[in-house]
Amino acid sequence: xxxxxxxxxxxxxxxxxxxxxxxxxFVPTMGFLHEGxxxxxxxxxxxxxVLVVSIFVNPTQFGPNEDLAxxxxxxxxxxxxxxxxxxxxxxxxxxxxMYFDDASVWVDEETLSLGLCGGSxxxxxxxxxxxxxxxFNLVQADLAVFGEKDAQQLRVIERMVRDLNIPIKxxxxxxxxxxxxxxxxxxxxYLSEMERAEAxxxxxxxxxxxxxxxxxxxxxxxLKSDMIRQIEKTSGAVDYIELVDDETLCPVTTVDRPVxxxxxxxxxxxxxxxxxxxxx
Ligand code: PAF
Numbered sequence: 001x002x003x004x005x006x007x008x009x010x011x012x013x014x015x016x017x018x019x020x021x022x023x024x025x026f027v028p029t030m031g032f033l034h035e036g037x038x039x040x041x042x043x044x045x046x047x048x049x050v051l052v053v054s055i056f057v058n059p060t061q062f063g064p065n066e067d068l069a070x071x072x073x074x075x076x077x078x079x080x081x082x083x084x085x086x087x088x089x090x091x092x093x094x095x096x097x098m099y100f101d102d103a104s105v106w107v108d109e110e111t112l113s114l115g116l117c118g119g120s121x122x123x124x125x126x127x128x129x130x131x132x133x134x135x136f137n138l139v140q141a142d143l144a145v146f147g148e149k150d151a152q153q154l155r156v157i158e159r160m161v162r163d164l165n166i167p168i169k170x171x172x173x174x175x176x177x178x179x180x181x182x183x184x185x186x187x188x189x190y191l192s193e194m195e196r197a198e199a200x201x202x203x204x205x206x207x208x209x210x211x212x213x214x215x216x217x218x219x220x221x222x223l224k225s226d227m228i229r230q231i232e233k234t235s236g237a238v239d240y241i242e243l244v245d246d247e248t249l250c251p252v253t254t255v256d257r258p259v260x261x262x263x264x265x266x267x268x269x270x271x272x273x274x275x276x277x278x279x280x
Contacts, residue, residue, distance in 0.1 A: 001083050003090045007098060007138050010091045014052070014140035022049040026141035026168075028132060031055040032072040033081045036176040036184035040145040041085040043173050052139050053082050054091040056098065061127030067269070072186055091139065098134065107133045107164075109156045112249050116152050116262055117273065120239050128153055129160050136168055143169040147176075149183050151262055151275040155249060175274075177203065183274045195267040198234035202265055202274040205230035205241075209261055213278050218255040231265055239264035239271060246277055256280075 004010045017024060025048030027040045037053075045051055055078055062068035075092065082090050106126055112118075113125035136144070146154045158170050176184045181203035182196075191199055205227040212223060220243040227241050244251050246258040255278050262275040 001087055003092055005092055005094055007093055010138045017050055018140050024048055024139060024141045025051045026139045026144040027053045028135050029053060029055055030057045031078050032074055032186040033078045034184045034186060036147055038081060038085055039176045040147055040173040041087060043171060044145045045086050047143055050088045052089045052091055053087045054135055056093050058127060058131040060130060061124050063121055063123060072189055106130045107160060109159055112156050112159055115249060116240060116242060117264060125156050129156065132157055136166055141168055143171055145171045145173050147173045149175045151260055185272060187270050190270040191267055198236060199267060199272055201231050201234045201236060202263060202272055206261055206274060206276040210276060210278060213255055220252050220254060236265040236267050239266055
């Protein structure tokens with residue numbers, strides 16, 4: 001397994017691989033890898049000749065009061081996990097090499113990014129789209145795998161790829177959960193013991209809404225209120241709970257088409273997200 005730190009070397013290597021007829025699969029990450037990331041690598045591995053994983057804590061997707069400095073990092077452990085997962089190249093750019101000081105071009109998605117996480121984290125998806133577009137150009141991948149836990153991110157990236165005609169196939173990777181149902185996330189490590197036990201309420205509220213829908217409840221407000229009640233039993237503070245059209249991400253009043261139930265809940269400073277799709 002090769003570790004490449006320079007963006008120029010990454011692009012040069014990728015272009016050479018493409019010239020020699022190799023297909024490139026890509027899993028972009030911010031490191032501190034867990035089973036969720038490994039599942040994305042497992043999906044990508046058989047689909048390509050060369051598997052590239054990037055590890056880059058992208059500063060432009062963090063707001064001024066967010067956890068950029070504290071974001072967990074452990075490159076040695078990540079490197080070992082990548083090796084075991086059969087990764088060929090880890091792209092691990094040095095901070096400061098990905099953006100020019102006077103960078104003035106950004107990628108802005110203007111519809112799907114506005115609500116949900118985009119509403120609570122202004123500028124977040126601008127940072128995500130810009131870094132992902134840059135990574136796609138550096139890695140020259142034929143396909144990339146993104147996790148469904150970040151449901152809005154996934155849809156925003158798919159829209160960017162569609163609207164900018166980026167020649168890459170996006171594959172959706174299912175959410176990977178802990179034994180009790182908590183979605184895997186690098187941020188779970190911030191939770192205290194009590195918060196960790198309570199954090200399962202995100203999954204439980206989604207499951208409860210699914211069960212209510214299963215017995216005929218299709219009113220979005222009723223489902224939402226029930227989810228809020230579940231979260232309010234814990235110390236978690238609801239950032240948002242929404243039922244939105246799975247494609248447009250616009251709020252719905254009735255579940256009469258595929259609907260994404262999505263929520264963000266804060267435990268002390270730790271913001272957790274989860275989602276599930278309700279389909280008839
Ligand atoms: O999902 C993430 O880890 C990040 O948003 C991504 C896609 C690697 C871009 O920095």
